[in-house]
Amino acid sequence: MMDFLQPTSWSEALRIKSERPGAVPVAGGTDVMVELNFDHRRPEALLDLNRVAELAEWSEEDGRVRLGAGVPYARVITELGDELPGLAMASRTVGSPQIRNRGTVGGNLGAASPAGDSHPALLAADAVVEVASVRGTRMIPAAEFYTGVKRNALEPDELIAAIHLDVARGPQQFAKVGTRNAMVIAVCAFGLALHPEQQRVGTGIGSAAPTPRRASAAEEFLSGELTAAGLWSAPRPLTDSVRRRFGELVAQAASPIDDVRGSAAYRRHALAVLARRTLGWVWQDYCGGSWPACA
């Protein structure tokens, strides 16, 4: 027998979680229910968060979005496409309409699968995860949130409250390779964001390492090239060698494996291609000049 707990407020949810750390939170249920169905998990209790209204809200303040952990992908796509373009693009690639109506970014973080599609976008955009417990609140940068295959930085009494991201101040892209044209788990994925105000580039790699991760060397290389050549304020087309080098560095940052979905060699190859292409797209967009930092 399994208890089904349905708090109606955030404080009640936190209290239950502290009293029963074994209770498994349910947001959209698109991961949890699959695990229960397969009998991969037999929790003592389910903690249904769907009645906690504030989890399904988002707000914007001072150029920063606070995205409630329970906002489904469908709403990220329709309501936040301009503010969070990278995350919205990633959301668009998740599952099917049914899954996007139920599934949430909070759930993706909770599951912390290396193949979760929101992660590369969150990493590239410097997202920060707000987690809470009766003990208080912690702000964890996305890059520190993923701790292992399907493991994250949550303590047993903690819940994910929200994700904080800047409203995009530069172009963002997300691309994922799958062997079907829709409804497919990533063979590998890549997120890219330009942060012109900081003269910095953000990246995220999915499905090509035990956890989602940034391609730090690639970020540093590209940021350096753009800054050194003064391209942030006077954008010009990038040379092929810069784009190629960026792709190589992204591929090198991965540590993929061979599995049923694809070979390690293919994943590296494809990541390099995705990195080059997405860089081409963001840079073309940036050169279009509609971004504040462009002169």
Next chain:
Amino acid sequence: MTQRTSARDSVRELSTAVTGGIGESPRRPDGTLKVRGEFAYSSDLWHEDMLWGATLRSPHPHARILSIDLTEALRTPGVYAVLTHEDVPGENIYGLEHPDQPVLAVDRVRYQGESVALVAADHPETARRAVARIKVEYAELPPVTDMVAAAKGEGPPLHPDGNVVRHLKIRRGDPEATADVMVVGEYEIGMQDQAFLGPESGLAVPAEDGGVDLYVATQWLHVDQKQVANALGLPLEKVRLTLAGVGGAFGGREDLSMQVHACMLALHTGKPVKMVYNREESFFGHVHRHPAKLYYEHGATKDGRLVYVRAKIYLDGGAYTSSTPAVVANAATLGVGPYRVDNVAVDCWGVYTNNPPCGAMRGFGAVQAAFGYESQMDKLAERLGMDPVEIRVHNAIAEGDTMPTGQVIDSPAPVAELMRRLRRLPMPPENREEPVDIRDMPGGVSNTTHGEGVVRGVGYAVGIKNICFSEGFDDYSTARLRVQTVGGEPAALVHTAAAEVGQGLVTVKQQVVRSELGIERVTVAPMDTTVGNGGSTSASRQTYVTGGAVRKVCQTVRQRIFELAARKLGHGPDGLELAGGKVVDASGVVLADLVDVLGDDVVEETEVYRHRPTYRVDSETGQGNAHVQYGFAAHRAIVDVDTELGLVKVVQLDCVQDVGKAMNPQAVVGQIHGGSAQGLGLAVMEEIQVVDGKVRNPSFTDYLIPTILDMPPMTVDVLELADPHAPYGLRGVGEPPTISSTPAIVAAIRAATGNALPRVPVRPEHITGT
């Protein structure tokens, strides 16, 4: 749709006075329920007081069973029975043509997923937990996994007669023939799954007479009945089957799955027992498409005429026989394709291995061979600098030609015409406008390209399939028809045991009765074993054979009605016709209402229909009239390939097919769409990945089937060239479109990439070389 009828069209003048007859597309009787989600599938069956069955399966592809300990399972509260091979009441063996598979393993398991023990409990979860508590001690054996080695007799035998199930040779003309040009190729086909959406399921209800009533989703009630009765040790009449709602089949329900198991548990516990496989178990619960290795050598003259074809074809049948002998027959007898070749030497082997058992799947044997011979035709065209359509037209078989088996094709075989028509179809526009709609790009919504690296390719293919059962099989169907007055109207009840698996046979049966008898109100009785054998819903045969049986019983019933009319009207029975609920004379003058002729009489007749006989081919030469009818379809595929990422978007897939007579044009086009989609799946994504005898992807997470963004729009051109030997001139429709779709798509990918692509499904790595 192209409407063409040949001069020899033998279709009798059909009554036009009723609607919903032959040639129309009336609504399916089960259509509304299915669309609304209200149709009861076999997994929805329910009975007061019923128990749930579950199966323990072998985790090993090959092992000895040293011991089975049921203690813990039996102790589980809620468990009613735990059964093993010792509890099989009858013969512990089953199989379609050659019974060789134990109902429950005795001392050896030959594939991962083989059934070892059964549990019945009051809750499905309890049953599953009890299954997990059965302790089986195995001694693992090295698995036999290489089909070519098995064909050569290497490795330990898995069955008493060794590992070759069947070796068939086709020999025609000069085995040493030489030619101006020669191309060779090695090809490989991965293991495809039927991936029907309704998992294996059924409900067995013990009866007071000691027998059992089984409600089940199957393709062939009577062959199930025979095997179940044998395993239960019961006479046939004590095992009664009724078809439950079938959620797709495609061949995967021709073999038994849970039938005997549920009946054993029901008879043992005295309670109704339901069994439903989940998706993962389903991947282990039915046979798959035979993986194949094919070695071809084609010789041709400089102007592109085939001189000889030599081939070796290996088919991996897995652990048990299932349909392997018939799959071998198809691959061998159709091994050169729909082409004229005077010198043929084909060797085809079906073998046992410890891989998952393979059996029937849409187009079996023909699908595997077509990927080989069509790839070869393209290779030959390239070598000769010929157009791929031209080379096919040049060598196309036609009516009156002789197959490599010596069988003369005695009905239309418009292969050249199919190709010409395909070539004339308009091309889709190139997707090169800015901004691109990424849904039209390789990778689709995953946003991998906005046009970078994308190259378009076009490919053609044509295929051939035998329709109905071949090689001397006594292939027949039975139809019972009752006509009476109901509520002042003439009404007909048509009853067969032929399984409706979604293809629309229920509609066709109604259409036949309406056209033959002019009666609009036609009810389809539930399909069960209280009427004679309807044969299998496979080999594209039901409209032909059961349609033929329904026509035949209509003719008998009509005759009976005319006799009634003669008695009541004083008009001789000759020269009467039925139309629009009336009895009319030859000149169309209404003599009486059918209801008045019927009065309170009930006219009921049962008829059996057989197609013309076929013969077993000679095992050394393959010569013989093995097949009843041939079906032909051809495809043109247009693909966009992201050559850097190896991702494919099939932009358009067009099909031209001859169906003899489109009994239900909408259903015909539906079959062509579905078959083409299944062929697309095999071309670019569908594969059960097996390593060392173990399945690595038994779920829809990693066994991918095409979505609506993968399956492109189709232009379908249907020809109706009547076959004078078939009822209404019709030709089986279901399988041919599956056959040519795959090679056409791969040809298009080759055209776009220049890669050899000798294996399907094509994976991104095959295109990128990483």
